[in-house]
Amino acid sequence: MNYAILRTVKLKTMGNIGGSLAHNYRKIETLNADPNRTPKNHHSVATPEAVKQAIQNRLPEKRRADAVLCIEYLITASPEWEGWGNDKEAEFFERASLWLSEKHGEENIAGMSIHRDISTPQLVAYVVPIDQRGNLNCKDFLGGRVKLSQMQTDFANAVTDLGLTRGKEGSKAKHTSIKAYYHDINHARDFRITAEPPRPELFESKASYGEKVISAVIEQIEPTVKAANSILMDYEKARVDKKVAEDSYDTLKKRVEPYLIATQGLNQEEIARVNEVIQLESLKIAVERDKIK
Template sequence: MGKQYAVLHVQKHSSTGGNLGNHIERAEGMKHTYPHANPEMKKHNKSFKTGYEGMSLGKAVLKRIEKGYTGKTAIRKDAVKFLSLILSGTHDQIMKINQSAELYTPWLRANEAFLQEEFGKENIVKLELHRDEKTPHFHAIVVPLTKDGRLSAKEVVGDRNKLKAFQDRYSEKMKAFGLERGEENSKNNHVTTKEFYDELEKTRKEVENLDLDRIQLIPAAQKTQMIKKYAKTATLDLNLKELKNSKNKRFRQ
């Protein structure tokens, strides 16, 4: 087993509309928003108590802003209203954690505690663990309110350097679970949630459609480049490992 990395993805949102909430909460009748989920595994997902249970994502965000915003000016329409976060790691180690009686509960608590320390418990309006997709991962929805009641994503997650420090702190928390800091300055770390899943699906299809007989005639150097391409996508969500392994056996000379 190679290096096992912690994965932390952050995205800013100005609108409370869209299907993100349906995806996170596995809304009934909205399966098109979570096509990668296994219905038989849904019962193993976990919802964390935040005080906003029963509310849609949009209502929960607006409710938290209503309760916590103390700014003197009206909030701009294009202001960042919430942050969405994905917390996970390399597939092999995440599966090991999820199958370990000793590691699983401490891992849950460590992720929840990390978010509360970083953003304040009161600002986390949604926190879900998805175990019905290939690699278990957390989804968190956070309203970026400062301690003095201002809505400021810039201050909460800051610039590139502050975001890097944020990722460093998360990786440090995950060391106890066998996860290391991922590649710094990697473009793969800066994609939207939609791009994340679009790229994953695109690569799945590419791998499935490979002409294995034709591949036997491809020069070794070109094969290496092809494998690197698939490996890059796997760093986003290492869900492709088993699929790639079955195909890559035929790549070798």
Template sequence: MSYAILRMQKVKGNMTGIGKHLDRSYDGSDSIPENANIDNTKNNIHWDKNGTAYTQSEWTAYTKENTFTKRVNQEIKERYTQDKKIRKDAVKCIEYIMTSDHQKMVEIFSDQKTAQEWIKDNKVFLESIYGKENIVSIHLHLDEQTPHLHATVTPLTEDGRLSAKDYINGKKVLREQQTMYAEIMEKYGMERGEKGSTAKHTRPRAYRKQQIDRNR
């Protein structure tokens, strides 16, 4: 049985680096990481906040004027309604990685209908927690060894606050998200990892480094 892998990290401060990785672009040009297969980057798919899908070339052109940093800050500017100034160390967005082991993901993406259903179920999962309005962008990376989705969400509340704590406050909430995600992924032959496991959580950046090292 394969495991449903759900990883997240809070994003603060300078967002240029993470934007380059997610968008695979910067200032209208390609920005491809070392562990990616440049020949497959053209197969990546990106979705904007409205759910509109873009090819990689379309997204590269789009992000020249709509950088990751601009997209996140624009969401906050338009929907933050509090008088209190946002702190410099505030969590501006949360990044998720959604995937499974290599064999399982290759199996899913070997059938177009199954792959589309898997992508849809991941979107439903995010919307159930954050609402459609908080999803800034979603990225399907098919140029790395294992197909996976990235998603970024702004932790804006219905009353106009910027509060990551309202969505991911503590280990209990994160465990609940892991369980909920695994339940959605069951139909693809995935299961949840052991609850209370002593295995160390791999942050997204560390996960990406592992993929780079593995492919060297």
């Protein structure tokens, strides 16, 4: 049995969006992608910066601090499907694009990409969840489990004549989230992230806002935090070792730069808390490594 596959992930910060786009446009190392086939990928928008700008242009000025800014869709089919590499593949992605446009409105789609440099081709789309009243409303787009399930059924019905069917409804099979998938395949080595500070609430205390900033920074650097400590140590070693080549130092500096940007503007206590998280994660890695030995 060959299945139509549809997954979604909610992106709540511009940092999350930027990280996703960097992967989508292969601006970071993607271990499961064949660089020789990357030119075969197709993007409806030329650059990740243009997609990010389109998302920002669509966002309303007034929105909740924790609002979902964008929904990332991943649409594909079973690896064994006989349609890959022929006319059915083109038809599948054409229908997927049309389905998304009709479902959420073409004006809300900031960009779509088709990846053909991986073992099973896939479509990735960035949708800004703006409802008919002009508000960010992810719940209206995805709803709860029942609404998401119905959406998966609707999409499967749109491609059923291509030899695809919907997965079993109500199945308890666990699927890897897009965020976890990206994290795993890149081995937590993506250091090209930016930190987007949250907006303060009206009459919010300075202490409360400080806590929110710390949480936001930690959340946004989480995909790289497991590798940060070792790289920071290498960076410091390169800085003090006068025998290290200039290019090696510059390379390390570039890799650690996002960490420095992410903590810029924080006071010493706040930076210490971020570093504490990094050290704890590094300790966990060391413990696991010892177990393997």
